Amino acid sequence: MLLKFTKMHGLGNDFMVIDGVTQNVRLTPEKVQQLGDRHFGVGFDQLLLVEPPDDPDMDFRYRIFNADGSEVEQCGNGARCFAAFVLERKLTGSKRIKVQTKGGPIELRVNRDDEITVDMGLPKLEPWEIPFKADRQSITYKLEVEGRDEEIAVVSMGNPHAVLLVDDCKSTPVERLGSKIQRHNRFPENCNVGFMEVVNPGEVNLRVFERGVGETLACGTGACAAVVAGRLQGLLEPTVKVNLPGGTLTITWKEQDLPVLMTGPTTRVYEGHIRI
Numbered sequence: 244m245l246l247k248f249t250k251m252h253g254l255g256n257d258f259m260v261i262d263g264v265t266q267n268v269r270l271t272p273e274k275v276q277q278l279g280d281r282h283f284g285v286g287f288d289q290l291l292l293v294e295p296p297d298d299p300d301m302d303f304r305y306r307i308f309n310a311d312g313s314e315v316e317q318c319g320n321g322a323r324c325f326a327a328f329v330l331e332r333k334l335t336g337s338k339r340i341k342v343q344t345k346g347g348p349i350e351l352r353v354n355r356d357d358e359i360t361v362d363m364g365l366p367k368l369e370p371w372e373i374p375f376k377a378d379r380q381s382i383t384y385k386l387e388v389e390g391r392d393e394e395i396a397v398v399s400m401g402n403p404h405a406v407l408l409v410d411d412c413k414s415t416p417v418e419r420l421g422s423k424i425q426r427h428n429r430f431p432e433n434c435n436v437g438f439m440e441v442v443n444p445g446e447v448n449l450r451v452f453e454r455g456v457g458e459t460l461a462c463g464t465g466a467c468a469a470v471v472a473g474r475l476q477g478l479l480e481p482t483v484k485v486n487l488p489g490g491t492l493t494i495t496w497k498e499q500d501l502p503v504l505m506t507g508p509t510t511r512v513y514e515g516h517i518r519i
């Protein structure tokens with residue numbers, strides 16, 4: 244079968260986006276891995292599949308696969324690309340798009356063609372919701388890594404995140420620490436690990452070691468989780484500029500019972516087709 248796709252990115256977090264509304268697409272984890280291979284396939288951090296919704300109140304179903312073939316609950320940068328994709332392909336004419344994901348519903352708002360705000364929903368903080376093994380909910384937890392206690396915050400943005408404060412993002416051993424925390428036995432479904440340096444209450448630097456991929460140039464849900472963790476620790480203002488290696492996102496989280504809003508750009512790189 245000849246499969247049409249679009250290659251896109253959000254701040255260098257790159258995606259193969261497939262229209263599963265007008266094409267009949269069947270993917271296995273092995274197929275996703277082959278397509279995700281940067282030498283033998285298309286190459287991407289995540290594959291995004293647009294499908295018709297199961298829920299009549301929603302406009303689309305948005306499925307997300309990491310490059311290792313695992314299907315996951317949420318992808319923030321992907322959500323912005325998803326909105327640009329469905330508009331460009333005229334799968335919808337609406338600039339407010341309701342999307343069903345494995346991690347819960349989200350709403351996409353298109354401000355300008357190249358800048359999209361996503362209502363990422365409420366962050367979840369109870370340990371069982373992450374999931375994270377702990378007796379009770381707390382703002383931070385001690386986690387033993389390499390024989391030392393690291394202080395982490397845990398947040399679910401639909402998908403699981405650990406967030407650590409660091410003095411200097413650039414010199415942090417993101418891959419070494421990230422891979423240990425990601426697979427720590429207190430995270431039964433593994434997690435994405437963010438290393439956040441607070442520049443001032445309105446700006447942070449962030450690097451994220453993503454589950455199923457490794458360090459990426461940007462992680463939208465990671466940026467949301469970092470701002471939630473920083474706000475809960477009294478370090479950040481309601482709106483924060485999050486500088487990632489691939490560029491900057493604006494994250495707003497005003498209050499506990501309000502959703503997290505993420506604003507940032509999307510880029511279409513090329514369109515292609517591949518025999519699968």
Ligand SMILES: N[C@@H](CCC[C@H](N)C(=O)O)C(=O)O
Pocket residue numbers: 256288289309315316317318319320321402403435453454455456459461462463464465
């Ligand atoms: N790049 C993403 C997150 C993708 C999913 C993540 N790796 C996971 O396994 O949960 C983003 O922009 O949020």
